[in-house]
Structure formats: structure tokens, C-alpha cells
Amino acid sequence: MSHPSPWFESPDDAARRLAEHGYLADPATATTAYLAGALEKPLLVEGPAGVGKTELAKAVARVTGAELVRLQCYEGLDEARALYEWNYKKQLLRIQATGEQSWEQTHDDIFTEEFLLTRPLLTAIRREQPTVLLVDEVDKTDVEVEGLLLEVLSDFQVTIPELGTVEAVRRPYVVLTSNATRELSEAVKRRCLYLHLEYPDAEREREIVTGQVPDLDTRVAEQLVAAVGRLRDLDLKKSPSIAESVDWARTLVALEIGELDEKAIADTLGVVLKHASDQDKAVRELKLRS
Known part of the structure; x- marks a missing residue:
């Protein structure tokens, strides 16, 4: 490539710049984010919903000033909608x-x-400016779309029968996310760098929450992170995401709650649990009183 890399100079540079834009990356995430740019290889990020997979792609775009082009995957997605x-x-x-x-x-x-x-894949390939291509929830698509992705990601070119071959002038920074609802093909995985994200430990989540909501009392932040950890230990339909932890923190500040006791948790549970059955289970298992 004739262009200088618009991405990161090193893993430390990635960690520092992502943190400046509100994304706290652990060493493995920072290293993989750096390598995806340096090696010009797609990055497959796998893990449960709500751990920051999509947010990583958005953060890379914010940090580098690149345009974010997003292909949201779903069952029945076809070439016309993707390409x-x-x-x-x-x-x-x-x-x-x-x-x-x-x-x-x-x-x-x-x-x-x-x-x-032009749809997202072709849009990203044709752009001459730095571009982050986010292929979100790739595990929701059919195997045929995986084949299409393979074709595009291996050569970064697309053949349009009526117009000829369109080749990338500047390779986009590609992030594929998967909630691991199904196993992706080995061929796709082979072409990608791989990163598995889990929910952060309590200390890192507290850093994320207080970074996003600086007005939150330190003690309440610790109580919130502990409560979120207890909720995630339950067998829920949908565990609280990091974004929902942050929303909860903002809620507590707005309500001027200075003590996250059982009543306060029960009163504000709808901010972090969006299924009635999950709320019932939380109240029952954690013996909350409203």
C-alpha cells in the first residue's frame, strides 16, 4: 500500500488512544487492534452480547478519524443488501x-x-479515505453470505459483471463481530485475527463506568459493579451489557441515589434488565425488596 498506515503505531499507542476516546482496552485487545491495522487483516471479535465488540470498531473509527461503514447481518441477508x-x-x-x-x-x-x-461491502472497498468496515453479528447470516465475505476479504475486490472488477485503493480496517450463536466456517476464521471478549473484571468495569460517568460516587460505583456481577451470575435471558452498566450509573446520579441498597436496585432494575422474567428472577434470587 502506498499510503502510510492511518491506524496505530504500536499496541501501547492503541491502548492509549482508545482510552482517550473512552474505550478501555486490555493488553490482548490493544495488541490485536494494532495488528489488524499493521497486518491489514480482518479482525473477528467473538463473545457474548454487550461486552463491547461493536464498540471496539466504533472506537477505532473515532480514534483514527476514519469513516465507519456498517453491515448489520441478519437471517436472509443477501448479496443485493450486502454488496x-x-x-x-x-x-x-x-x-x-x-x-x-x-x-x-x-x-x-x-x-x-x-x-x-452500493451497499456496505462495496462502499467500504471503493472509499479512498481511511474506512472502518464493521460486519456486525456475522453469525446471524447464512453460509452463502460467509462465502461472499470470504471472496471480498481475501482479495478486497469485487467483480460487477456489467462494470468489471472494483479493487480497493486503500484497504479498510475490518472488524467482524459474532455472538457465537453458531460456529463460523474455518475458512473465514483462517483469514482473520481472532479476539475473544468477555465481560470485564470488576476493577476494569468500575474504571469504564466512572470514566463515562465521572459524577458517580466511588462507593456507589463499587456497589453497582458488584450488583452487575451478581446479575450476570444468574441464568438470565439477557445479561446486563457494559453500556447498561453505564446507563445504570447515569440513572443513579440522576436520582441522586447515594446508597445502592436492595430497594434502590429493585426500583431501578428496568435500566439493566429488559425482560420481565429476568427481573422476576433477579428479585427472587437476590431477594430484593421494592
Whole structure:
């Protein structure tokens, strides 16, 4: 690549700059974030929902001033939604307007840039400025989309039959996230650097929460982190994410709660647990009183 790397100079540089923008990376995360840029390899981040996988990609974009291009994966996602499709309505209008000209002329007229709808993968490949491509929740897609991703991530080029091959001028910084609801193919994993994220330990989570909510009392912060840890130990439908810990901290500051006792937890549980069955279980198991 002819461009200087816009990413990180070292793992320490990654850790420092990410922290300055509110993302506290442990040594493994900082090292892998640095290597993804230095080696120009996609980074696969796996772990339960709410541990900061998506936020890592957003933080890299914020830190480096890169544009974030996001492909949100879901069941039934196809090439047209991930890569590109033609604007058929506009093409039809052009065909009607051209009248009598030959099909060859019409074909050359309607299969041009003007009628191309670029989706996230093609958008990221074509950008000349630094770009972070986030392929979010890749485990929710079908195997066919994995094949498409393999094709794109191996060569960073896309062939559009009507227009030819589009090759990346500047490789994007690629982050794939997975909640591990299904096993990804070995071929995809082979092409990626791998990072497994878990919920942070109590000390790191306290740092994250107080970094985001500096008005939170130190003692309440410790009580909050302990309470979140107890909730995550329960067999819940959806454990509290780090973002929900931060939301809870903001709630406690807004309500001027100076002691996170059982009543305060029960009163504000809806900020961190979004399923009625989880709230019932928490109240029962932790013997909370409202």
C-alpha cells in the first residue's frame, strides 16, 4: 500500500488512544487492534452480547478519524443488501425514455455508475479515505453470505459483471463481530485475527463506568459493579451489557441515589434488565425488596 498506515503505531499507542476516546482496552485487545491495522487483516471479535465488540470498531473509527461503514447481518441477508444492486425503477424509466434505440445501446446506457446502488461491502472497498468496515453479528447470516465475505476479504475486490472488477485503493480496517450463536466456517476464521471478549473484571468495569460517568460516587460505583456481577451470575435471558452498566450509573446520579441498597436496585432494575422474567428472577434470587 502506498499510503502510510492511518491506524496505530504500536499496541501501547492503541491502548492509549482508545482510552482517550473512552474505550478501555486490555493488553490482548490493544495488541490485536494494532495488528489488524499493521497486518491489514480482518479482525473477528467473538463473545457474548454487550461486552463491547461493536464498540471496539466504533472506537477505532473515532480514534483514527476514519469513516465507519456498517453491515448489520441478519437471517436472509443477501448479496443485493450486502454488496450492490441495480436501481431497477430508474433503469426502467431510462429504457422507456430512450424509445427506439438498440438493446446494445440501452444496455450500455443503463448499466453505469448512475444506476448502481452500493451497499456496505462495496462502499467500504471503493472509499479512498481511511474506512472502518464493521460486519456486525456475522453469525446471524447464512453460509452463502460467509462465502461472499470470504471472496471480498481475501482479495478486497469485487467483480460487477456489467462494470468489471472494483479493487480497493486503500484497504479498510475490518472488524467482524459474532455472538457465537453458531460456529463460523474455518475458512473465514483462517483469514482473520481472532479476539475473544468477555465481560470485564470488576476493577476494569468500575474504571469504564466512572470514566463515562465521572459524577458517580466511588462507593456507589463499587456497589453497582458488584450488583452487575451478581446479575450476570444468574441464568438470565439477557445479561446486563457494559453500556447498561453505564446507563445504570447515569440513572443513579440522576436520582441522586447515594446508597445502592436492595430497594434502590429493585426500583431501578428496568435500566439493566429488559425482560420481565429476568427481573422476576433477579428479585427472587437476590431477594430484593421494592
